[in-house]
Amino acid sequence: MKKDLQPIFYPRSAAVLGAGDAPEKVGFNIFESMVYGGFKGPLYPIHPKLKNILGYDVYPRLDKVPGPVDVAVIALNQFNTVDVIEECARCGVKGIVSVAGGFGEMGAEGVKLEKRLSEKANELGIPLIGPNTLGFINNDGNFYATFYPLRLIKGGVSIISQSGGMGLTIMQKALDEMMGLNKWIGVGNRATLEFYDFLAYLGDDPTTKVIGVFMEGSEEALKFVKLIREICLKKPVVVFKAGRTKESDYLSMTHTGSLAGPYRLYKDILRQCGAIVVDTVEELVACCKALSLSQLPEGKRVGVFTHTAGPSIVAADYMLQLGCELPKYAPETDQKVLDVVGPNPPIVLKNPLDAAGLGFPAIPYGRMADAVLGDPSVDIMLAIYCLHKNWRFPSWEIIDVRNKWNKPAVAYYVSNVGDSAKDREMLQKEGVPLYITAREAARAVYALYEYKQIISSQAKG
């Protein structure tokens, strides 16, 4: 049975129970975060004594608030959190976010308390996110229900994270990569809402184009992977699963009370069910970014074009390991390249095509990239370029070539994060994801093919 999470993610109004005015406290930060996020509906800070927080009227209790409250974010300690659930129900609250720790992750006493919390919420029929979570962000609806506010870029990727800290890592990496985020959910202890509830919601959410998941473990893993099998036909699901060793399995258990389970088994099952499985946050973001920005290739044949051999070999290395192919270019492609660089140039006509010294200026770079992506045996191009202070990146050229051939292109610029910011914006706006490491570029290229294959094979069988 799907739960109605729309009122939590797109509330008309929200209250913060335990709002405060001390900047070092969670109760202040959640409230500030909502204001900062630009939420348009009424916001009600609740505190027994305070009169005003950040220019907003404070109410002593939830039932004193002058309008209906769709979402209550509870920033009280674990005991008071449990006590206040009934008041929320009486006031017609449609969804709760509980950030307090001290529940299932804290041993027998905490497990008992969490059981009371989930029983109450379930009895009263109120979906509850958490406890023990940073909260969530609906960036599409400007609703920032978290005490870790970051100004996110808008876009089509939504994230479900079992860990707040890892979720935060993903947001930070998304900012560095200029990847647009749609929703971000720290699931916490999953007292009433499991992974699959969020997955089901995001699967139906029309503004979510790609779903990224960080998970440690789940008791309901089977339901989760079955759901991935359905959703992956509509949109890609990328999963980073922690817990490769017995010891870290144990750590996961003591963190969220869930058994992580053998890593390899998990990975295989996830893959069989149509998830794209990755090994690091960097790969998670790399894949989500490519899948949210780029069209898909028809196959796995990658045309690599570069003016510097090393990065192309390292990227090819990773791509070949993953399962891509590097086809031989057609004689006409070689001829087109020779038309640009002249006869007997100091370059080798192979894939990766290394334009060497002749590929620095953007114009001939573009003409050679045109030959590569136009090659009939090339499904997707990886275009590599090294930043030089006197020469501009060939971003316009790569975009033009992509548009001309209507095949996907991924750019890999050897530069540091700041240097490529402007070009990243330009390329990504036009559907060409940009990376600055070989591993991430290679993983992204393969993810585009992987998803193409997932749609085809899952549709068949």
Place this chain on the structure above:
Amino acid sequence: MKKDLQPIFYPRSAAVLGAGDAPEKVGFNIFESMVYGGFKGPLYPIHPKLKNILGYDVYPRLDKVPGPVDVAVIALNQFNTVDVIEECARCGVKGIVSVAGGFGEMGAEGVKLEKRLSEKANELGIPLIGPNTLGFINNDGNFYATFYPLRLIKGGVSIISQSGGMGLTIMQKALDEMMGLNKWIGVGNRATLEFYDFLAYLGDDPTTKVIGVFMEGSEEALKFVKLIREICLKKPVVVFKAGRTKESDYLSMTHTGSLAGPYRLYKDILRQCGAIVVDTVEELVACCKALSLSQLPEGKRVGVFTHTAGPSIVAADYMLQLGCELPKYAPETDQKVLDVVGPNPPIVLKNPLDAAGLGFPAIPYGRMADAVLGDPSVDIMLAIYCLHKNWRFPSWEIIDVRNKWNKPAVAYYVSNVGDSAKDREMLQKEGVPLYITAREAARAVYALYEYKQIISSQAKG
């Protein structure tokens, strides 16, 4: 026999043969790069017709230059490069850098030409870097002999790279990580100077504290690894070897004319000889940075301290896979933590110690970090913190604790590159390397232990 490379790396004067005034050409960029790098000795641009480049007098030929020339950088095409070697010898040049492509990497004709080049240079007794290289940088001596100038930070790490592009990737990553570089060498086709010549030079170089190597392959691999066995007792050697698949072996061959060789075998032999072997540029820089900044731990027992469980689990995951241990803290350590957070706090007393909500403010974070690093079973601390816009990073606290216990600490801040720049500078100046990804932080922690072990075991046997 060791070759005398001191006059190349620390020349008194330098000439650029084929210097030009067109910003899109290599001949201009090399000369500009030397000026930009801040070289103090006389610089002589050589060109048959031009009179002035960037305010410097141009000379029509090398023998018209008014003083002695230690280094000649040849920015001519492959044919003219070979022809000009004798003139260099006549003028007393002590070292040559040749950047042209079109040699061994270009098939049979190129191989022949390269043979002529190396025979001439060897006959005349002039060490030659290249051909087919971006050049080199001696950042310690402000000598930038490359057409890819980047303003590097000064420090103790020197890099030998078989690929210019990968060498550039390493420099860019070093900038993002604020890792100081001492020398950077693009070895190119190794016509007269092999990997081991550079390794031997850097092994003896008093300003180089750590050596990082990117390699595709070498015909003289045995000499190379034997040399690592000697040098690793004096300073760490970190190696990233490309070419994991047969196909990419082939690509390496067509790039530099060398056979890459089976990856796994290479890796095992390198490790046995005392190299620290890594899988990506990111890990290469992570390890070099830690080894150049931090003291070494006595053992592999890591105390992990965090206020957010997820990143600690992911980092622990990687560290346990690599071979670290996470010891149980002593009862006194737990007591010290309870003294900070009070009885019955919502935290679990284990390793990783997760201070949860109570660990946000820097002061109590510092007191708990003090308990962790002070624990008698802890050899090294990994301190994890998540950026929050209202709270400062606990950098001073981590530095104080490191100084108090005189044990190494590594910081892992969940933030994007720009956010942590100031703290990175502060921490790293004090010998605490900072990372923003779990994988890099974990790899760095293990590298410190690895090198400790290398010194001990190689010294014994």
